[in-house]
Amino acid sequence: MIDSPYLLPFDLFQQLVIWLGTSMHTYRRGRRFLESNQVLLRTEIERELERLITAHVEEKVEMKQQMQYHQELLRTAKRRGGTSTAIREAYINVYGGFALDLPNWLEVIEQQRAQLHRLRRPERTTRTHIQLLRQALAHAQLDTEVAPEIVAELSNELGYMLLQGPLPLKHSDHLHLLQEAIASHEAALAIYTYARYPLQYARTCIYLGAALQRYGYILDSQEEIEKALGYYKSALWIYTRNEYPEQWSMLQTLMGNVYALRHAGGVQDNLNYATFCHESALQALQEDVYPEVWARTQVNLGDTYQLRQDNDLFTHLSRALVCYRTALHVYSQQEFPHEWADIHTKLATVFQKLAGTNEQQHDISLSCSIVCCEAALKVYTIDAYPVEYAATQYCLGQAHHQRYADKHLSYLKQAIACYQEALQLFTSENFPVEHQQAASRLDEAKATYLVASQYTEVCL
Numbered sequence: 001m002i003d004s005p006y007l008l009p010f011d012l013f014q015q016l017v018i019w020l021g022t023s024m025h026t027y028r029r030g031r032r033f034l035e036s037n038q039v040l041l042r043t044e045i046e047r048e049l050e051r052l053i054t055a056h057v058e059e060k061v062e063m064k065q066q067m068q069y070h071q072e073l074l075r076t077a078k079r080r081g082g083t084s085t086a087i088r089e090a091y092i093n094v095y096g097g098f099a100l101d102l103p104n105w106l107e108v109i110e111q112q113r114a115q116l117h118r119l120r121r122p123e124r125t126t127r128t129h130i131q132l133l134r135q136a137l138a139h140a141q142l143d144t145e146v147a148p149e150i151v152a153e154l155s156n157e158l159g160y161m162l163l164q165g166p167l168p169l170k171h172s173d174h175l176h177l178l179q180e181a182i183a184s185h186e187a188a189l190a191i192y193t194y195a196r197y198p199l200q201y202a203r204t205c206i207y208l209g210a211a212l213q214r215y216g217y218i219l220d221s222q223e224e225i226e227k228a229l230g231y232y233k234s235a236l237w238i239y240t241r242n243e244y245p246e247q248w249s250m251l252q253t254l255m256g257n258v259y260a261l262r263h264a265g266g267v268q269d270n271l272n273y274a275t276f277c278h279e280s281a282l283q284a285l286q287e288d289v290y291p292e293v294w295a296r297t298q299v300n301l302g303d304t305y306q307l308r309q310d311n312d313l314f315t316h317l318s319r320a321l322v323c324y325r326t327a328l329h330v331y332s333q334q335e336f337p338h339e340w341a342d343i344h345t346k347l348a349t350v351f352q353k354l355a356g357t358n359e360q361q362h363d364i365s366l367s368c369s370i371v372c373c374e375a376a377l378k379v380y381t382i383d384a385y386p387v388e389y390a391a392t393q394y395c396l397g398q399a400h401h402q403r404y405a406d407k408h409l410s411y412l413k414q415a416i417a418c419y420q421e422a423l424q425l426f427t428s429e430n431f432p433v434e435h436q437q438a439a440s441r442l443d444e445a446k447a448t449y450l451v452a453s454q455y456t457e458v459c460l
């Protein structure tokens with residue numbers, strides 16, 4: 001019997017299996033294994049990986065994706081010469097600078113960070129996590145034996161972590177964190193260049209775009225919004241729909257967010273294109289394959305529908321409700337408490353807007369808004385998420401305030417209490433815009449309550 005030229009020898013297949021298992025467990029050990037077993041760079045191995053990927057096309061999506069990453073590793077390493085240096089660069093391109101061997105002091109910090117991740121309490125651990133990363137980055141920048149790719153990875157990790165967790169207690173602090181995040185990603189981009197590390201270049205462009213987008217939104221600066229869009233478009237040169245469907249879809253919905261904030265080209269045209277971007281992302285996704293990206297896209301599409309101001313407002317708001325409720329299929333309170341609470345505040349806002357479009361459903365919509373706010377406050381406590389807590393209290397006050405249309409003084413009393421609660425955090429010094437809005441609504445509610453109380457006494 002003649003062996004097929006496409007049948008991989010058993011010992012080589014064993015090495016492939018060991019490499020895949022080792023690398024999927026920890027890519028650093030996988031890199032060392034490949035450096036010691038460069039026979040795996042042979043063409044037959046790549047062919048076998050292609051066969052395994054095809055076999056998993058309809059199941060075990062994560063396994064299939066990992067094998068695609070390993071296929072890219074082999075191709076990149078061969079293209080760069082098949083040396084140990086080429087293998088290291090290939091691993092950096094796919095997994096980032098932490099694929100390299102770390103100094104002992106950084107491994108200790110890495111273990112501490114892993115413990116923080118396992119706690120799954122960003123509202124409690126983000127500050128400590130940021131301190132560890134700042135400490136590590138400062139040390140790495142002074143240590144001449146630390147590879148620049150490790151410094152780049154630390155910069156990206158710091159920039160990303162700065163945007164996690166609860167919002168800062170001061171508006172100015174929020175701006176400073178965003179400025180630091182932008183600078184961190186820009187520093188990483190100087191090392192993760194398009195020519196040398198295209199995948200890390202694309203990932204860094206996404207991080208940088210997200211930081212600029214948030215910065216531009218807070219400052220109401222179109223310059224930063226346009227820069228964010230430019231970085232997302234740069235990442236699309238690498239993350240194509242066929243090769244990287246998850247990243248491509250994430251980019252589509254991120255671009256949709258930018259277009260929703262963009263002024264150049266006309267607001268309505270930008271909103272139309274934003275909707276198109278989100279819907280394109282959803283067409284490329286399956287809920288059970290990429291659930292978090294799918295759910296995030298649903299939320300972003302709902303946000304876009306909320307921004308529409310044309311004559312069909314009721315339809316747009318109804319569609320936003322559907323999007324937010326659909327996202328809750330993935331974002332459960334237990335697994336994703338912050339996202340779950342955020343969606344409920346968005347639902348509360350939509351219900352308040354709907355109350356103004358349909359008189360018959362006015363009280364029902366506002367009751368739903370109140371229920372959503374109170375649900376969000378189960379997560380957004382004053383200790384864990386103080387700024388989010390204050391914003392939700394303000395939203396809850398708005399709902400009670402609007403219910404006074406039914407002339408129940410108790411609604412006004414509840415609105416006043418909520419506004420006062422929000423103003424504990426929204427001070428004129430730390431949050432001038434939010435303070436002015438809440439203080440104005442509080443004065444209005446108090447004045448209405450005083451007049452209504454006097455009228456009631458006269459009638460009695």
